[in-house]
Amino acid sequence: MSKHAKEMGILKEHLGKHQLKFTRQRELILDAFLKQEHITAEEMYHQLARKDPHLGLATIYRTLNLFCEAGLAQARHFGTQTQYDNVSHKGHHDHLICTGCGKIVEFENCDIERLQEEVATRNGFTIQTHRLELYGLCSRCRH
């Protein structure tokens, strides 16, 4: 699929450097992965079940972890599950979560992101991704 040519190239380069092979399954999974902002292995398993009913869950886990090593994905532990974030997807958003009714509001704030970069640099880190969640009461639940 040529619309993911860049990422396919990154993957192939990583495979070449580590004596790994390019397989039909890896191509299929990368293609599906790049269409999303983030996904769990289980979700992908069900999505791809239609295209290839014999694709094993273990293969999906192995491949998503491979993507992490290649720098295409980033694993994040959320609740009991692991989310695999699409690193090439730039529109990162954070969350305001109401502890009263569970409402979730998404937001983006460049100033906060800039300060995060500063903190990271000061500690010798290079940020790959982040997670910011604000818990509180929305206007309706406050009363």
Add this chain to the structure above:
Amino acid sequence: MSKHAKEMGILKEHLGKHQLKFTRQRELILDAFLKQEHITAEEMYHQLARKDPHLGLATIYRTLNLFCEAGLAQARHFGTQTQYDNVSHKGHHDHLICTGCGKIVEFENCDIERLQEEVATRNGFTIQTHRLELYGLCSRCRH
């Protein structure tokens, strides 16, 4: 008379509001919990084994989750384990987490906190707590 009177009060208030009971185990676990900045259930299990060899692991999990509901603790999933953070420990701190070696650096940034308040206010929220985790590579793992 415990030196953690304030937190004990918060716990008792929460218990009262939810028809829950104050038990020897809950007091013991809260006391041990408040002495640390963050801890896993397993770690606490081993720590308290000396004081009470019959204290069950399930009770510790249940109680730490109770502390989360009472606002005294905050659960953070890292790798395969869950860390329970002591919210009252010298204010709130955030984390820089190395995706290479798992190293965790704690930091505090008033400017970020102020911007968080702004975002919340703009959306009609009052913040109770928050969670900020920056994932990336530390200086050693970058090479």
Add this chain to the structure above:
DNA sequence: GTTGAAATTGATAACCCGTCTCAAAAAGAA
């Protein structure tokens, strides 16, 4: 202080997510 309903505990079974195992299949260089 006793009583009794309701909540809690401890031991362990069950559960879930993710990894490991291994024989069969596929990739890819010669």
Add this chain to the structure above:
DNA sequence: TTCTTTTTGAGACGGGTTATCAATTTCAAC
């Protein structure tokens, strides 16, 4: 094509957490 190496799929396995349930404890009402 041949041959070596890697990958795959299916299920077993493992570690962390939660559910189960009988026995115990709490605590409010007597």
